[in-house]
Amino acid sequence: MGKSVAIVGATGAVGRTMAKVIEEKNLNITKIGLFASKRSIGKKINIGSNEIIVEKTEIDKVSKYDYCLLAVDSKLSQKLAPELIKKGTIVIDNSSAFRLDHQVPLVVPEVNPQKAYNHKGIISNPNCSTIQMVLSLYPIHSISPIQRVVVSTYQSASGAGQKAVDELKNCTENVLNGVKCQNEAFIHPIAFSAIPHIDSFDPSGYTKEELKMSNETQKIMNSQIKVSATCVRIPTINCHCESINIQTKNKVTVTDALKAYEKFPSVKVWDNPKENIYPLPPNVDGYDDVFIGRIRQDKTIENGLNIWSVADNLRKGAATNAVQILELLI
């Protein structure tokens, strides 16, 4: 029998992409409901040939669906998820609210799909930068255990939501016109800048985004991999980039790495320095895979590799991964 699915946060950057991904996949879904805040009542979103009207999020309405894809901030997820679970709706949550809860599976379907079946009503979708990094690491980890990772991210505006994309565009236009840029979605004006500050600071000096990359990677890969991250927002619209330094137990050559990635359908290698070929955000926008380039030996340590990874944060980093989890369940 076909299932029913609600998207809560359907008007946001992730929610809209979820609707697109559901439309593209031929899932056994008979009914889709779109929900957001009262500001969005009556907005229309097309899924295939159906025009669906956005409704105000109310537990009684959303809990009529078999599954709920939650794409709202973590405070709201914390409130809505337990109420929906109590009423029997299975929740796939995109926020950070439950990701490190021992009772809640944190799933990247290519890496730990079996965890999805072991849920108690809720499954968490990992952080966008984490999903991308885990997929970049996992093929290498499968040939030699990874001991330590040093990663620097170059994260796009869409990672901070739809308002942040609008702010990047307005701010860029203002700066070009000599007008002062107002910033709300970002801590500093984003145009022509790079901001090494995503989410709030922890007393350790790391940001919460950086700690997510470490803690979530360990949980998904079921390994004590040490991850030292620096997360930076840059003025691109969509797709996150990551420069990843990987230290393995045994030596992994560039050829070994290429063979490992070849076996992994969700990871594509675009790596031909002679032809200036490596993944770039505009070329990866709209794809579901993670793209790897600049694979090279780290000459400063015995068993080290450097790679460059780019992925669409709204698709594989959020919506596609969530819909793949849904696909596993239905």
Ligand SMILES: NC(=O)c1ccc[n+]([C@@H]2O[C@H](COP(=O)([O-])OP(=O)(O)OC[C@H]3O[C@@H](n4cnc5c(N)ncnc54)[C@H](OP(=O)(O)O)[C@@H]3O)[C@@H](O)[C@H]2O)c1
């Ligand atoms: N953006 C990414 O790349 C990404 C990646 C991974 C995870 N995530 C996570 O996914 C979640 C959504 O992120 P986003 O980027 O899509 O944010 P966004 O573009 O700001 O969208 C937020 C959504 O939440 C809705 N909302 C706000 N207040 C609400 C309320 N009181 N009741 C019901 N709905 C409400 C908004 O509806 P209105 O339009 O009506 O205000 C909108 O649909 C966040 O937890 C984020 O951390 C994002």
